[in-house]
Amino acid sequence: MQSPSLEEFRNEARSWLAESGLARAGTDDGAPVWGRGSDDVSVFHNLPFEEEKALLDRLRNWQRTKFESGYGALTWSEEFGGRGLSPEFEDAFTVEEQAFDTGGAHELLSVTLHLIAPTIRLLGTDEQRQRFIRSFLSGRELGCQLFSEPGAGSDLASLGTRAVRDGDDWVISGQKVWTSGAQFAQWGELIARTDPDVPKHRGMTAFLVPMDSPGIAIRPLRQMSGGTSFNEVFFDEVRIPDRLRLGDVGAGWKVALTTLGFERGASSSTAGVGGSWLQAVGLAAFTQADGDPVLRQQLADVVIAHKLGEIAHARDEQTRSQGHPLGAIGSVRKMQWVRRMLGISDFVTAALGPRLAVDSGEWGTFAWGQHVLGVPGYRIAGGSDEIQRNIIAERMLGLPTEQRTDRTTSWRESRR
Incomplete structure (x- = not known):
């Protein structure tokens, strides 16, 4: 079937969204209206368990609705329920969708759609692709990343959770930490x-693990922003079949890099977490910060950073559409994305002053504290700033690699 033109697709998507029953989020162009709707700008959710689960259920239902109507996996092939369209169609749909209140966002859904499903598409068996991809893309099931450990965060390759072969099964014991949405x-x-x-x-292997397996214990971690999005996950002789192994034995580092590459690549998108530049502009008008020459310049920097992010995103999508991976540029985009969020934090902190720290019940003020407290976490998530700089220095700038002795030493003998 012939693909529609971009304009035809926009009109089609606009009509479908208008008939979806969703409330409009702001004006016709999607710009938020001050004082209308939720003023939640949190980076990490600060909700009781049942409320967060209810939010996630609403988002999963919306993802399922989109998927079943042909809008939930636009760039995926028809084999997996997609339409095989180029990334610009997905961008166009996102713009149209932003004009409606779809319930917000949740990191676990994003991880499932944009990190784990694509990893399975590239590295999974045919059986795994058929079993998981449609289920993940439709939101029927969700997947988390079980990567970091107490002694293996930025240096992920030092991880020590063990998987021992026992016939057709693997027996897993160890601990993971900072697992979002587990x-x-x-x-x-x-x-x-x-x-x-x-x-x-060289000594790692990847697996797809059912989170309700006997021997798995999940303990939420309280963050400084108040929520419990992160978790510790403990494995006590958890048994899983070899058919759930993802990739070859010993090729776990390749799997991890593939997933992390998707994560850093996603940072080139201008649609992020927390408060947006448009919401910062609304705050500026409300607080009259746009009349202050210093704060107006800060706000201008926020807007300029967003526009540059849009340009970078368009360039990256063109690179992807030509079949080229982003490579180390993903690390650049990740740092630029975090800087944009930090720039918004600096502006709203200056614009609000004491209202950021005191909950007066005033719409759109104290809520920004969730953004300010949450953003620093993304200087660590997905690879810390220091790791990103190393990648950029070594792979883009050609600078000498750090002197390390653990490249030839066995994990058992290496210093940890």
């Missing part, structure tokens, strides 16, 4: 140590 996920993408006697990057 308490709501049905599946986890796990990287575990399968050979401790080879250098650390």
Whole structure:
């Protein structure tokens, strides 16, 4: 079937959204209206368990509605329920969708759609692709990342969670930490140590783990912003079949890099978490910060950073459409994205002053504290700033690599 033109697609999507029953989020062009709707600008949710679950259920239902109507996997092939369209169609739909109140966002859904499903498409078996991809893209099931550990965060290759072969099964024991949404996920993408006697990057294997397996314990972690989006996950001799192994034995580092590459690539998108530049502009008008010459310049920097982000995103989408991976540029985009969020934090902190710290019940003021407290977490999530700088220095600028002794030393013998 011939693909529609971009304008035809926009009109089609606009009509479908108008008939979806969703309330409008703001004006016709999607710009938020001050004082209308929710003023939630949180980066990480600060909700009781049942409320967060209800939010996630609403988002999953909306994703399922989109998927079943042909809008939930636009760039995926028809084999997986998509339409095989180029990324610009997905961008166009996002713009149209932003004019409606779709319920917000949740990191677990994003991880499932944009990180784990694409990893399975590239590295999974045919059986795994058929079993998981449609289920993930439709929101029927969700998957979390089981990567970081107490002693293996930025240096992920040092991880020590063990997976031991036992016939047709693997037996897993260890601990993961900072796992977003684990308490709501049905599946986890796990990287575990399968050979401790080879250098650390070579002795890992990836698995798809049912999160309700006997021996798994999930404990929420309280964040400084108040919520419990992050979790510790403990594995006590958890048994899973070899058919749930993702990739070859010993190729877990390749799987991890694939998923992290999708994560950093997603940072090139201008649609982020927390408060947006448009909401910052609304705040400026409300507080009259747009009349202050210093604060007006800060706000201008926020708007300029967003526009530059849009340009970078368009360039990256063109690169992808030509079949080229982003590579190390994903690390650049990730740092630029975090800087944009930090720029919004600096502006709203200056514009609000004491109103940021005191909950007076005034719409659109104290709520910004959730953005300000949450943004620093993204300087660590998906690879810390220091790791990103190393990647940029070594892979883009050609600078010498750091001197390390653990590249040839077995994991068992390496210093941790």
